[in-house]
Amino acid sequence: MTGQMNSRLNNDLRQALSPATVKQVSIIMNAFVANIVMLIVGFGICLQASWRLTVLAFTVLTPVVHISAEFSTWASKLMMSQWTYLADASGAATQALTNIRTVRMFGARTIEMEKYEGHIRKSMDVGLRSAWGQGAAGLLSALVQQGASFIILYYGGHLALKHEFEVGSIITFTYLWNRLSGAFTSLNENINQPVKAVSAGQRVFEILDLQPDIPEEEGDPFPEESKQVGIRFENVEYTYLSRPDKKVLDGVTLDIRAGKTTAIVGKSGCGKSTLSKLVLRFYDPQGGAVFLNATELQCMHLLQYRNKVGVVSQDTQLFRMTVTENITYGLRATEYTMEDVERAAKLANADEFIRALPEGYSTMIGESGHDLSGGQKQRLSIARALVRRPRILLLDEATSALDAENEAMVQAALDSLMHQMQGTCTIMVIAHRLSTIKDADRIIVLHEGQVVEQGTHDELLQIKEGRYATMIARQLQGGSADGGADGEEGSKEKKVEDAIAEIMAIVESVNEDKRKEVLMGIMKKAKGAGKGKGS
């Protein structure tokens, strides 16, 4: 899609601007004026020489006009489809080049080349058809014009024989007629070029004038600096348009409390990122509503709102700009100082590696940040979130794509970010594992688009400890594991494996000195549950 838009903008823009050079404008204007004058004056002289021959000649010209108009419509349809194929080719090339590592990894170079060639071939076929058509239309109109000259000579001769017309006038008339039809063809071409440019320009403006589905510059102002902001989901339902059969959020009601850190956890695909997309208002819910304090998010001035939201997500996107420009992306020069940038970078554990770059903060970053490690990109993205002084911070599985070493460094940066922001900023953390959200004030567990549990870390641990204890007790007694965590289905072994994995996650998620206590707690409860069941 991006490639297609790109190609459309490039091709159409080139065509739209093609007549807009001083040389082209003067050529078109000169030829246009000369041809119009030639047509008017020539028509007058012809009429004066013989009105009958003039009417005859212009009657013959009518099919030429018709043929040109028909050909123009046909050719512009062909041109559209030729551009569509070119856009497909450009889209395929952009996609393959953007994901060049994946293409190489899967040995798909030849497949991608063939795809590209396929689109180009189709475009070439259409181009050839258009060229043949243009040739045929030219030939036909030349034949019609020659035919008109022949009829003029024939009928003129006939009139001369009857002494109604002088022989010399026939020669003058034929000469004028040839000049007239030449002027007509040239005028047609003169008009065609700006007309094509205008229609290409219209297509460019169609794209430029596209408005976002959600209006960005109207609505209630964002609450003042002194006021804390909380987010509330009330009975929210959401289904992606491309998958109408699957309700991703099904009556979600939850609070992201003002000034607190709230973690959203749950298995892959349960709807966590969809929640964050609704918070960012990329989409609006189909049922229920999202509120910012007492104001419905849909009534909020979107640009002001997004300006106050800092995001660190799993796939950080960087631009081909300097480090400073990447950190301050979206801010105007008056909205930050260099001290702000350095302070944000220090808090994000990024200052050290930035200073080690060849030109420090002025170093140009390669396309999509390919010359930085995943961890470095994430730390830049944390600095980017910090420098905006956000009132809402969204951390969407910011460490999930990193290796252990980078994860530790980025997690340290995130901890410092959350520490810095605590109390002044409302933080929403989306995580796979409980271990990454030790400092959350509240944890909300999602399961298949619904909130199944919520509470503080300790409250959730107690619930889970109780559940796993019951499961372990049942296992120890050789009984069924049904009724285990989150009501999931599957074989007994799978459930035990899941239970152990989750117990390990709990153990990881608490401080070392508390780990023993948690394990002892589970074993104690398991023993109690076993006895209860046995008696």
Ligand SMILES: Nc1ncnc2c1ncn2[C@@H]1O[C@H](COP(=O)(O)OP(=O)(O)OP(=O)(O)O)[C@@H](O)[C@H]1O
């Ligand atoms: N753009 C989309 N179009 C259609 N379906 C989507 C889209 N994005 C996500 N989904 C589907 O919505 C469901 C929830 O996805 P979501 O990304 O919110 O889950 P998640 O809990 O964040 O998962 P993960 O932890 O793996 O990132 C999944 O079934 C996913 O396939």
